[in-house]
Amino acid sequence: MAGPKSKTTKRAAKATAAPAIPDPFEPAPSHLAPLLDYFDKSSVYITHVDNHPAWFKKRVFYVPLGLNVVIALLLLWRAYAAIPWYWTLTMSILGHENETTIHWSKTPLRKLVWSVAWRGSVFLFDWLLITVIGPWPWTFFFESPGNPVSWRYAIGFRDREVYVRESRGWGASDLLGQAEGSSGKTGSDNPFFKTRILPAVDPRRLMEKTGYMLMDKDFDLVFGAMVDATQLIDKKEVSVDDFRTSVFVWVGSETNGQWAVWPCGKLDEGSETEAREKIIFFKDRLTAMGKESLFFKWIELVQYESSAPGEFTYERQAATVEKAKVLFANEGVDLDAFIKDIGGLQGLPGM
Numbered sequence: 394m395a396g397p398k399s400k401t402t403k404r405a406a407k408a409t410a411a412p413a414i415p416d417p418f419e420p421a422p423s424h425l426a427p428l429l430d431y432f433d434k435s436s437v438y439i440t441h442v443d444n445h446p447a448w449f450k451k452r453v454f455y456v457p458l459g460l461n462v463v464i465a466l467l468l469l470w471r472a473y474a475a476i477p478w479y480w481t482l483t484m485s486i487l488g489h490e491n492e493t494t495i496h497w498s499k500t501p502l503r504k505l506v507w508s509v510a511w512r513g514s515v516f517l518f519d520w521l522l523i524t525v526i527g528p529w530p531w532t533f534f535f536e537s538p539g540n541p542v543s544w545r546y547a548i549g550f551r552d553r554e555v556y557v558r559e560s561r562g563w564g565a566s567d568l569l570g571q572a573e574g575s576s577g578k579t580g581s582d583n584p585f586f587k588t589r590i591l592p593a594v595d596p597r598r599l600m601e602k603t604g605y606m607l608m609d610k611d612f613d614l615v616f617g618a619m620v621d622a623t624q625l626i627d628k629k630e631v632s633v634d635d636f637r638t639s640v641f642v643w644v645g646s647e648t649n650g651q652w653a654v655w656p657c658g659k660l661d662e663g664s665e666t667e668a669r670e671k672i673i674f675f676k677d678r679l680t681a682m683g684k685e686s687l688f689f690k691w692i693e694l695v696q697y698e699s700s701a702p703g704e705f706t707y708e709r710q711a712a713t714v715e716k717a718k719v720l721f722a723n724e725g726v727d728l729d730a731f732i733k734d735i736g737g738l739q740g741l742p743g744m
Contacts, residue, residue, distance in 0.1 A: 415580030
C-alpha cells in the first residue's frame with residue numbers, strides 16, 4: 394500500500410507545483426502584492442519611474458488638457474445646435490409636417506437629390522463626431538476606474554513619478570507562447586518579447602519621452618494603478634525604486650500561478666538622470682538667451698506632433714524639427730547652431 398500512496402502523493406504535488414518561470418523573469422517581490430492585485434492576469438505590465446522635472450511634465454500635460462477642453466466645447470456646441478434639428482426631423486418622420494418635411498412627389502429631382510445628399514452628409518459627420526472624436530474627452534475626463542484628470546488631481550506633478558503601462562491587443566498568453574497559433578517559445582525567446590517588450594523598455598526611449606507620451610498601439614497607461622502605486626509610496630509601504638523599469642507577467646493558471654518580473658531597470662541605471670539633466674540644460678541655455686518661452690513652445694510643438702495618430706517615426710521627427718526651425722527663427726535663434734551647441738537632440742523629449 395505504501396508504494397501506490399507514494400506515487401499518488403508525488404502526482405498531486407506535481408499538479409499543484411507552481412509553473413516554471415521563463416528566463417529572464419523571476420518571482421515578483423511579495424511586498425508589491427497590493428499593486429499586483431490590481432493587475433489583470435491576462436495582460437502584461439510595465440512600470441518605470443519618470444525623472445523628468447515636475448514643471449516639464451506640467452507643460453506637457455497642459456497640451457492634451459487644452460486640446461480636450463476645446464474638443465469638449467465644440468461637441469457641446471454641436472449638440473446644442475443639432476439636437477433641435479434632429480427633433481424636428483423626427484417629428485416630420487412621425488407625420489407632423491414642418492420645415493424639414495420633403496414632399497417627394499412635388500419636389501424637383503435635382504433638389505430632392507441635393508436634400509438627401511446634404512442630410513446624409515450631416516448624419517455621417519455627426520456619427521463620426523460621436524464615434525471617433527467623442528470618446529477623446531470622455532476618456533480624458535471621465536473614464537473609470539482611472540483617467541488622466543483624476544490621476545493628476547490625485548498625485549499632482551512630481552519630479553519622480555511612477556508610470557504603469559498595460560499591453561494593448563495582446564497579453565500574457567502571447568508572451569508565454571500559450572496563445573493559439575503561437576510559436577510555443579517563452580520569455581526572451583518569444584517573438585513578442587523582442588518586438589513588444591524590448592522597444593517599450595528601451596532606455597533611450599524612456600530617457601527622451603515623459604511617461605504620458607509612451608501610449609501607443611502596443612501599450613496603454615493604467616491611471617488607476619498609477620494612483621495606487623503613488624499612494625503606496627506616500628504611505629511608505631513601498632519605495633519608488635521598486636517601480637524602476639520592470640516587466641510583470643502572470644505565469645500559470647488563474648488558481649495555480651504567480652506574478653513574475655523582469656527588473657530590466659537595473660541594467661540602465663543613470664539614463665533617467667541623464668535625460669533630466671539634458672532637459673534642464675536645454676531650458677537653461679534658452680533662459681540665458683532671454684528665450685525661456687521658446688523652450689515651452691518647443692515642448693508644446695513636440696507634444697502635439699508626437700501625440701498625433703500613428704507612430705512618431707524618424708520622418709515625422711525630422712518634419713517636427715523643420716517646424717521648430719521656423720519657430721526658433723521667428724525668435725531670432727538659429728536652431729541648427731543651437732542644437733550643435735547643446736550637443737545634439739539626443740535626450741530631448743520625443744527626439
